[in-house]
Amino acid sequence: MGSRVLEEFLRENLAELKSKGLYNEINILEGANGPVIEIGGKEFINLSSNNYLGLATDKRLKERAVEATNLYGVGAGAVRTINGTLQVHDELEKRIARFKGTEAAIAFQSGFNCNMGAISAIMTKDDAILSDELNHASIIDGCRLSGAKIIRVRHQDMDDLRAKAKEAIESGLYGKLMYISDGVFSMDGDVADINGIVEACREYDLISYIDDAHGSGVMGKGAGTVKHFGHSKDIDLQMGTLSKAIGVVGGYVAGTKDLIDWLKVRARPFLFSTSMTPASAAACIEAIDIMEGSTELHDRLWENGLYLKKRLKEMGFNIGNSQTPITPVIIGDEVMAQRFSKRLFEEGVYAKAITFPTVPMGTGRIRNMPTAAHTTEMLDMALSAYEKVGRELGVI
Incomplete structure (x- = not known):
């Protein structure tokens, strides 16, 4: 028999989450994660995927993955530092560096692993990290793991960054200081002030770290937020994922x-976790080839994002201050946000509610992620459902 203490803890806390509209139901997709998905034998317009360029289901990536699997096998067979570094991993890292405009790059098994490994490889308990208050959970966890003092900086406030940096330096308590920020903030869709960050970091000799998970493939004609602002050589660490616009993992x-x-000798996920699969690495290379060869998918993504924003705003929805295709519809109340999402689902639109703790309490929302693979007809179907549900629930 298991622990009664654990059973009570789980029962009480799960019931509390459900009563507050904070419990997330996980749906199982019966097929690929494309612009239209199938759940329970029914099709839905998919507005919840990070598959920005539609590359997760692209025939060219699938073919490259199969080729690599036939050549290398389904797994790398070891951690990178023993004998799990295959030619395809080395090629991927060189391609990433060229694409990002840097001297070198290192590939991890996930974006979360990047932040867990890279931050703690650089920063220690003797240091301090200035962190934007809306940074992603993986940044927060990476900062905590490092043991460094975490100093919250008001969102995108360069004056507050300067004041906090000055105070940290004058205290004499810390060795190194780092400023870390998302490049594109995934819940609101706003873009980091890279020019301001570069200036402030130069002024106070801060190590600069940009998490561009939602900017890679989306900003800078695909090369990311840092390159968009022309600062590839000025940001110390550019981090990103291979699982969103790149379409793999x-x-x-x-x-x-x-x-x-x-990082190759100190980042713990790199040292102690088996390498990404050969198929994944090869598919990522193909995705970068596609993005470097043409901006067609990038341009279509932005067209779809602007179209969705314009129509939702015209209907009277609060879409916040997004500067990217990420399109939040801010409802406010968490229970209402969950109810709104459920009604959209009933109308054939898959758009998940995002609530606390992912976003601040009282800012519950539906986060819409248009992709390059959506047609105007698909978006119009989703917009019709939005208008119907919005009026029915009194949101517009």
């Missing part, structure tokens, strides 16, 4: 050769 950090050499 994994993550990377790009920077100087010395930085990457250090």
Whole structure:
């Protein structure tokens, strides 16, 4: 018989989450995660995927993955530092570095692993990290793991960054100081002030770290937020994922050769977890080839994002201040946000509610993620459902 203490803890806390509209039901997809998905034998317009460019189901990536599997096998067979570094991993890292405009790059098994490994490889309990208050959970956890003092900076507030940096330096308590920020904030869709960050980091000699998980493939004609602002050589660590616009799985950090050499001997997920699969690495290379060869998918993504935003705003929905295709519909009340999402589902639109703790309490929302694979007809069907449900629930 299991622990009664554990059973009570789980029962009480699960019931509390459900009563507050904070319990997330996980749906199982019966097929690929494309612009239209199938759940329970029914089709839905999919507005909840990070598959920005539609590459997760692209025939070219699938063919490259199969080729790599036939050549290398289904797994790498070891951690990178023993004998799990295959030619395809080395090629991927060189391609990422070229794409990002840096000297070198390192590939991890996930974006979360990047932040867990890279931050703690650089920062220690003797240091301090200035962190934007809306940074992703993986950044927060990476900062905690490092043991460094975490100093919250008001969202995108360069004056507050300067004040906090000055105070930290004058205290004499810390060795190194790092400023870390998302490049594109995944819940609101706003873009980091890269120019302001570069200036402030130069002024106070801060190590700069940009998590561009939602900017890679989306900003800078695909090369990311840092390159969009022309600062590829000025940001110390550019981190990103290979699982969103790239369409596969994994993550990377790009920077100087010395930085990457250090991460390869000190980043714990790199040292103690088996390499990403050969198929994944090969498919990522193909995705980068496609993005470098044409901006067609990138341009279509932005067209769809702007179209969805315009129509939702015209209907009277609060879509926040997004500067990217990420399109939040901010409802406010968590229970109402969950109810709204459920009604959309009943109308054939899959758009999940995002509630606390992913976003601040009282800012419950539906986060819409248009992709390059959506047709205007698909978006119009989703918009019709939005208008119907919005009026029915008194949101518009």
